Amino acid sequence: MPTKTYCWAIIDAMREEMARDDRVFLMGEDVAAAGGAFGASRGLLDAFGPARVRDTPISEEIIVGMGVGAAMAGKRPIVEIMFIDFLGLCLDQIANQAAKTHYIYDGMFKMPLVIRTSSAVEMGIGPHHSQAWEALVAHIPGLKVVMPSTPRDAKGLLKSAIRDDNPVIFIEHIAMHRIKEEIEDDEDFLIPLGRADIKRMGSDVTVVASGLMVARALAAAEQVAGEGISVEVIDPRTISPLDFDTIAASVSKTNRCLVVSSSHKNFGFGSEVAAEIGERCFFDLDQPVRRLSPPFTPAPFGRQFDQFLNPDADAIVAAVRDLMA
Amino acid sequence: MTQDPITLYQSMLTIRECEAQLNDLFAKNLFPGYIHSYLGQEACAVGICSGLNDTDYIVSNHRGRGHYLAKGMALKPMMAEMLGKATGICGGRGGEMHAADPALGILGGNGIVGAGMPIGAGAALAAQMDGLGAVAVVFFGEGASNNGAFGETLNVAAAWKLPLILVCENNLYAEMTPFAETVGQPDVAARATGYGVASEIVDGNDVLAVRAAAGRAVDRARVGAGPTLLELKTYRWGGHFEGDPRKYRTREEEAEWKARCPVARYRRHLVDLGVEEDRLGSLEAVVAAEVAEAVTFALDSPLPPPESALLKVFA
Numbered sequence: 215m216p217t218k219t220y221c222w223a224i225i226d227a228m229r230e231e232m233a234r235d236d237r238v239f240l241m242g243e244d245v246a247a248a249g250g251a252f253g254a255s256r257g258l259l260d261a262f263g264p265a266r267v268r269d270t271p272i273s274e275e276i277i278v279g280m281g282v283g284a285a286m287a288g289k290r291p292i293v294e295i296m297f298i299d300f301l302g303l304c305l306d307q308i309a310n311q312a313a314k315t316h317y318i319y320d321g322m323f324k325m326p327l328v329i330r331t332s333s334a335v336e337m338g339i340g341p342h343h344s345q346a347w348e349a350l351v352a353h354i355p356g357l358k359v360v361m362p363s364t365p366r367d368a369k370g371l372l373k374s375a376i377r378d379d380n381p382v383i384f385i386e387h388i389a390m391h392r393i394k395e396e397i398e399d400d401e402d403f404l405i406p407l408g409r410a411d412i413k414r415m416g417s418d419v420t421v422v423a424s425g426l427m428v429a430r431a432l433a434a435a436e437q438v439a440g441e442g443i444s445v446e447v448i449d450p451r452t453i454s455p456l457d458f459d460t461i462a463a464s465v466s467k468t469n470r471c472l473v474v475s476s477s478h479k480n481f482g483f484g485s486e487v488a489a490e491i492g493e494r495c496f497f498d499l500d501q502p503v504r505r506l507s508p509p510f511t512p513a514p515f516g517r518q519f520d521q522f523l524n525p526d527a528d529a530i531v532a533a534v535r536d537l538m539a
Numbered sequence: 540m541t542q543d544p545i546t547l548y549q550s551m552l553t554i555r556e557c558e559a560q561l562n563d564l565f566a567k568n569l570f571p572g573y574i575h576s577y578l579g580q581e582a583c584a585v586g587i588c589s590g591l592n593d594t595d596y597i598v599s600n601h602r603g604r605g606h607y608l609a610k611g612m613a614l615k616p617m618m619a620e621m622l623g624k625a626t627g628i629c630g631g632r633g634g635e636m637h638a639a640d641p642a643l644g645i646l647g648g649n650g651i652v653g654a655g656m657p658i659g660a661g662a663a664l665a666a667q668m669d670g671l672g673a674v675a676v677v678f679f680g681e682g683a684s685n686n687g688a689f690g691e692t693l694n695v696a697a698a699w700k701l702p703l704i705l706v707c708e709n710n711l712y713a714e715m716t717p718f719a720e721t722v723g724q725p726d727v728a729a730r731a732t733g734y735g736v737a738s739e740i741v742d743g744n745d746v747l748a749v750r751a752a753a754g755r756a757v758d759r760a761r762v763g764a765g766p767t768l769l770e771l772k773t774y775r776w777g778g779h780f781e782g783d784p785r786k787y788r789t790r791e792e793e794a795e796w797k798a799r800c801p802v803a804r805y806r807r808h809l810v811d812l813g814v815e816e817d818r819l820g821s822l823e824a825v826v827a828a829e830v831a832e833a834v835t836f837a838l839d840s841p842l843p844p845p846e847s848a849l850l851k852v853f854a
Binding site: 239265266268270276278283284285286287289291307310311315316317319320322323324356358380 | 640650656660663675687851853
């Protein structure tokens with residue numbers, strides 16, 4: 215199997231799907247001539263031409279809104295919003311239009327729209343380029359929210375998102391762009407949306423981790439394995455709809471659960487998982503569900519703040535030990 | 540779509556009669572929710588849509604019944620939708636601000652002022668990519684021209700020469716605030732030049748003038764010459780919604796505009812052309828009967844079951 219970076223996995227997914235279906239096209243800021251602000255659409259302009267790979271003005275509402283209108287008129291648009299922090303500029307088109315069109319119009323329109331966006335959590339580039347907003351969009355019914363943590367997942371999930379008839383917010387993480395992984399060389403390689411992945415099997419503690427936190431949870435699991443603590447790491451991959459069945463089955467086995475996320479604890483991803491586990495697995499739990507999240511504050515400019523604010527492997531190790539105490 | 544003079548009149552009359560009947564239902568407390576009346580603006584929808592094909596798209600707004608009917612939506616399912624009934628064109632889920640018919644290119648209404656403009660641009664983009672000469676029309680009020688989506692839409696439509704006709708129905712009141720108080724330039728069309736978009740100001744109460752301007756804009760769009768902004772100067776007879784006490788304007792002003800009624804004006808034109816009173820009278824009776832039948836159909840139809848709220852969140 216060929217080895218690909220996270221970034222090239224995303225490019226490959228789009229290239230394969232655009233070749234497969236001529237209704238698929240890409241538009242966003244700097245996606246064509248520049249090949250993407252982070253290089254995640256390199257080569258697509260040459261491969262598919264300027265009608266299907268389009269640089270837009272810096273106009274987020276119309277980037278998403280044109281995606282909605284084009285989808286209603288039979289296209290399968292991929293639109294890019296450069297940073298997830300910019301979703302506020304187009305939230306109406308996401309939450310009121312894309313998410314509700316199929317619903318309001320009684321299923322007469324499908325909404326095969328992929329909104330690719332990037333998170334730069336922990337990259338030190340300041341309060342408007344550092345947020346984890348997956349919980350914000352996951353609160354809206356009608357949207358699917360996907361957040362891959364490996365190149366293979368990124369490719370398989372993006373291909374599924376493009377083939378899906380529903381609006382999907384696809385959250386990439388810039389810090390992961392250079393990670394490499396072997397990926398099946400198959401144009402129909404798909405990873406289904408809405409299914410969690412058990413990244414490491416274990417029996418003592420379930421750690422549910424998303425995005426950037428998955429690798430960190432795996433490092434922590436490796437560390438405590440030497441102490442005889444067996445950690446199961448679950449990556450939901452799709453934030454909404456969330457695969458609670460896989461998480462609940464794991465917690466029923468391990469009886470302990472820690473949720474690690476870059477999203478805030480307050481009304482956040484960890485809170486949602488903890489509440490659902492409380493309802494489903496209360497009598498299986500040996501300990502209260504724990505959450506590790508950044509404090510409820512914006513992130514100032516500078517990596518030292520990011521490192522201070524976000525959970526690291528040591529914090530995960532400490533929390534796991536606590537749960538076992 | 541509608542070509543001959545009588546059909547234009549019939550289309551305007553149907554809208555007029557629907558609005559009157561709905562207001563009547565509202566007064567009798569038989570209407571659920573708000574009514575955003577289209578009374579007084581009939582010439583806008585009919586003048587614009589009369590030059591469109593079924594393969595052309597329209598995107599409406601929260602004052603949309605005129606647009607739906609002028610683009611050909613069937614009367615009964617439209618009326619039932621307004622009342623939120625299961626026999627409505629959207630199964631009653633959309634209600635007064637949302638109806639659509641993909642087969643006729645009617646891409647919905649909207650509850651969010653201004654949100655339709657980017658959607659219309661997207662439909663125009665799809666039409667441009669398909670290369671079959673279809674165009675997209677987006678209807679919005681002058682109030683929506685103060686929304687950021689307006690500038691974003693004009694800019695990209697001009698940059699990409701989208702086959703888009705932006706139809707601003709300037710009825711002078713942005714919800715419950717006089718438009719003139721919210722702008723430094725009361726002509727919305729004047730903004731088009733700065734974006735490189737062609738524009739015209741048209742008497743929105745003159746269906747033939749609207750139709751002619753729409754024809755020029757559609758022709759430009761079909762041949763790839765890009766977007767046009769049409770500002771139709773008109774007047775909303777009712778309030779922002781039925782029941783709005785209209786404290787922001789005088790009854791005298793309303794009377795002046797009602798004297799410029801677009802339906803009566805076009806009727807006089809038909810009489811001048813030699814159309815017999817009898818023919819017009821019988822057409823009016825037919826339209827009134829059709830609308831009354833649609834209202835009865837809607838009133839007699841069941842509501843969708845509450846548990847159907849759980850359906851169709853996803854495709």
